[in-house]
Amino acid sequence: MLSVHNLTVSLGNRMILRDLSFDVDTGDTLAIIGPNGSGKTVLLKVLLGLIPYEGAIVWSPGTRLGYVPQKIAADRQMPLLVRDLLEAKARFLRLPSGAIDLASGEVGLTPDLMKAGIGVISGGQFQKVLIAYALLGEPNVLLFDEPTASLDEMEEERIYELLEHLQNKQKLTILVVSHDLSVVFRSANMVLCLSKGRPCFGPPREILTPERLEATYSMPHKYYQHSQSHQGKC
Amino acid sequence: MMHSDQIYSIVLALLFAVAAGLVGSFALMKRMLLAGDVISHLALPGLGLAFLLGWNPLLGGACSLFAGTLLIAQLQKKSGLSADAMIGVVFAGSLAIGAALTPEEDLVDALFGKFQQLSFLTFSAGLIAVLLIILFVFRFREQLVLSLFSPELAAATGVKLNRLNLCFLLVFSLTVLVGLRFMGALLAGALIMVPSTIGRRLSSNLSGFLLASSLASVTAVALGFVLSLYLFRGVSLGPATTMVATALFGLSLLRKPSQA
Numbered sequence: 001m002l003s004v005h006n007l008t009v010s011l012g013n014r015m016i017l018r019d020l021s022f023d024v025d026t027g028d029t030l031a032i033i034g035p036n037g038s039g040k041t042v043l044l045k046v047l048l049g050l051i052p053y054e055g056a057i058v059w060s061p062g063t064r065l066g067y068v069p070q071k072i073a074a075d076r077q078m079p080l081l082v083r084d085l086l087e088a089k090a091r092f093l094r095l096p097s098g099a100i101d102l103a104s105g106e107v108g109l110t111p112d113l114m115k116a117g118i119g120v121i122s123g124g125q126f127q128k129v130l131i132a133y134a135l136l137g138e139p140n141v142l143l144f145d146e147p148t149a150s151l152d153e154m155e156e157e158r159i160y161e162l163l164e165h166l167q168n169k170q171k172l173t174i175l176v177v178s179h180d181l182s183v184v185f186r187s188a189n190m191v192l193c194l195s196k197g198r199p200c201f202g203p204p205r206e207i208l209t210p211e212r213l214e215a216t217y218s219m220p221h222k223y224y225q226h227s228q229s230h231q232g233k234c
Numbered sequence: 235m236m237h238s239d240q241i242y243s244i245v246l247a248l249l250f251a252v253a254a255g256l257v258g259s260f261a262l263m264k265r266m267l268l269a270g271d272v273i274s275h276l277a278l279p280g281l282g283l284a285f286l287l288g289w290n291p292l293l294g295g296a297c298s299l300f301a302g303t304l305l306i307a308q309l310q311k312k313s314g315l316s317a318d319a320m321i322g323v324v325f326a327g328s329l330a331i332g333a334a335l336t337p338e339e340d341l342v343d344a345l346f347g348k349f350q351q352l353s354f355l356t357f358s359a360g361l362i363a364v365l366l367i368i369l370f371v372f373r374f375r376e377q378l379v380l381s382l383f384s385p386e387l388a389a390a391t392g393v394k395l396n397r398l399n400l401c402f403l404l405v406f407s408l409t410v411l412v413g414l415r416f417m418g419a420l421l422a423g424a425l426i427m428v429p430s431t432i433g434r435r436l437s438s439n440l441s442g443f444l445l446a447s448s449l450a451s452v453t454a455v456a457l458g459f460v461l462s463l464y465l466f467r468g469v470s471l472g473p474a475t476t477m478v479a480t481a482l483f484g485l486s487l488l489r490k491p492s493q494a
Contacts, residue, residue, distance in 0.1 A: 048390045067390040074384040078263050084440045085383060089391055092376040117438055118383075133387070 001026045001063065001141065001173050002047070007055040009039070009046055016042045019055075022192055022201045026060070026140075029167065029174045031188035031204075033181065035217050038194040040177040041070070044143050047175070059141075066139030068130045070146045076119045082129050083114045089136050103135040106169075107162060124155030131162065142166070144176040160186060184208065242357040243416075246364065247455050247471070250412050251425060253367040255451035257409045258430030259444050260371070260402065263382045266317060267430065270423030272325045274410045276302030277419055278332025285340040295419075296411050302328055303407040307400050317403075352415075363412050370405045371444075374398065379440065417472035424472070425451050428479035435486040450486075454479035 002024040009017040016039040024030050032040050045051045048067055059065075086100045104114060107128045113121065118129065127147065134142055147163065148156040164187060166172055178184065184191055184204060191207040193200050195216040200207055261267050277295035284294025302324050309320040333341070352360070371378075377398055380388035389395050406426075413422035433447030458475030466474070 045386065050386060050389050065390070067387065069384060069387050069390075073386055075263075075382060078379075078383060079434060079438055079440060079443045080379065080383065081439045084379070088376040088379040088383075092380065092391065092393070 001028070001060050002175075003056070003058045004047075005056040005058075007043075007046065007053055007057065009042055009051060009053045011042070011051075017046070017053075017194070020194075020199055024173060024175065024190070026173055027167075027171055028190050029176065029188045030190045030192060031184040032175065032177045032192045032194065033179075033184060033216070034194035040194055041145055043194070044145055044175065044177055047143060063141055064137060064139040066134030066137070066142045068127075068134045068142065068144045068147065070149060074118075074130070076126070078118065080118050081114070082109065082116055082118060082121070085118060085129065086114075086133060086136060089133055093137055095137060099136055099138075103132045106135055106166070107132040122155070123151050124158060127151065127155070127159055128162065131159075131166075135166075139172070140170075141173045141175070144174060146177055146179065148178070148180055163187065181208070239352050239354075239357075242352040242354065244459055246352065246357055246360045246412075247416050247459065248452055249361065249364045249368075250409075250416065251429075251451040251455040252448045253364045253371075254409055254413065254425035255429045255433065255448035256371040256444055257367060257406055258426040258428075258451070259433055259447045260378050260382070261406060261426055262430040262434055264402075266321075266406075267427050269318065269321050270406070270410060270426035271420075272321055272423070273299070273303070273407060274414065274419050274422035275325050275332070276328045276407070277411065277414060277422075279328050279335060281419070282332045282335030282337075282340075285337055286335055292411075292415065295414055298328070299407050299411055300404070303403050307403055311396075317399075360412055360415070363408055367405050367409055367412075370401065374401070378402065417475065418470075421472040421476050424476040424479065425454065428476065428483055429454060432479070432483050432486045435483075436489060450479065450482055454482060 004023070005021050007017055007020040008015065020043075022030075032043060034040050042051060044067070046053045047057060048065060083100070086104065089095075090099050109128060109132055113125060113129075116125075118126065121129070131142075144163075147159050151159065163174065163176075167174060167187075174187075176188070185208070188204055191200075191202065191204050193207055193212065193216045200212060200216070258267065258270065261270060277299040280294035280296065280298025280301075281291050282294075283289070283298070284291040306317065306320045306324050309315075309323070310317050313320065377388070377393045380391055380393055381395055381398055385395055409426060410422045413425060417424060429451035430447045432450040433443050433445075436446045436450075437443040454475050455471075457478040458471055461478065462469050462471050462474040
């Protein structure tokens with residue numbers, strides 16, 4: 001689905017990513033972890049084609065990307081209803097009528113929520129709206145930046161359930177940036193950890209060891225050893 | 235009985251009002267409303283030069299306004315500072331150059347404008363400009379909304395942000411330029427600024443916002459005409475329209491703020 005080879009990204013004089021290589025197969029959930037400033041969000045933006053880079057990024061033919069940004073990056077003061085926002089994308093991309101109902105139904109946006117202003121809905125509802133936005137145009141890859149940041153536990157749980165539902169039903173490939181290692185334990189089958197040292201890439205049981213996490217985050221990490229049969233938590 | 239060139243003026247002013255209401259609505263969401271007032275001053279060096287050399291003042295104004303707009307866009311890209319910071323720098327320079335160039339006896343006209351009746355040719359040029367502005371807003375409405383909501387999401391969706399921002403700035407300047415004729419350099423931005431604030435107070439969704447802003451703008455110009463032509467003949471259209479618009483904003487305060 002995606003092959004990244006010797007990816008190097010600099011912003012100004014600062015090198016953010018250096019010689020990064022990894023592959024993602026169709027249907028994978030890749031968790032991208034690492035401390036603040038390690039380049040997780042930059043990597044997503046590079047994969048979206050928003051930032052120049054050196055090296056090779058090759059997506060399979062027919063890849064359609066959906067992007068769910070950190071919700072902090074959106075202006076919620078605008079006089080927009082949820083439906084206005086979804087309609088703006090649907091019209092811009094000339095999507096067939098019915099695309100909005102399909103995407104909003106998939107995420108579980110109620111008719112009342114569709115008529116609500118984007119400034120008055122809760123953080124969890126807004127995150128769902130952003131997911132519905134990403135699903136418009138029927139992407140086969142979702143790039144997800146901090147899906148549960150600043151959500152309470154109930155809302156967090158609903159977003160995870162939604163992600164798992166989407167992946168099972170639509171066979172989406174998901175790339176998720178997260179601070180929250182429980183996301184990684186719960187749903188990722190591959191992990192990419194970015195840090196100032198050497199980046200590491202592999203299945204969770206190989207990557208999420210105390211030594212690796214300590215090297216990545218430069219501090220000891222409390223966690224339980226993950227195994228395929230036990231969905232451990234941090 | 236109205237003269238035909240007065241009718242031209244009224245028709246063009248009302249269409250301009252629609253354009254200003256629409257552009258103002260996006261300028262309000264872009265948080266660059268005050269730029270409407272400031273950007274009109276970019277016309278001053280050209281106006282001054284035209285007065286000095288005996289050219290058509292509006293042509294001079296147009297040239298320096300568009301040169302200033304492009305300069306702002308370039309400086310914004312080069313300096314990495316925000317649009318309003320660059321507008322501030324170019325505005326201060328323009329005002330200074332304009333004031334230095336303009337002969338003293340023409341300065342008041344340049345700043346406050348002079349109501350002129352329109353020839354068919356000028357009407358046609360104004361009509362084309364106004365229709366272009368309205369067409370741009372409707373053609374690029376979705377892209378503007380996405381870019382204002384979240385630039386990075388818009389870029390990821392395929393919106394060409396740099397090109398869109400430059401086009402919006404040019405359309406914004408064109409709106410101010412058409413406004414120069416009716417409102418004068420100091421009030422040319424008023425119809426971009428005030429009606430959109432009324433629209434925002436009275437609406438909670440995008441279509442309602444655009445409609446309410448345009449209606450408020452048209453109402454201000456229509457009542458402004460009535461005031462300046464029939465009730466207070468000494469007051470020209472710019473100040474009359476702006477006073478009506480401001481009064482309408484005052485009235486809009488009677489309604490509770492929208493929840494959305």
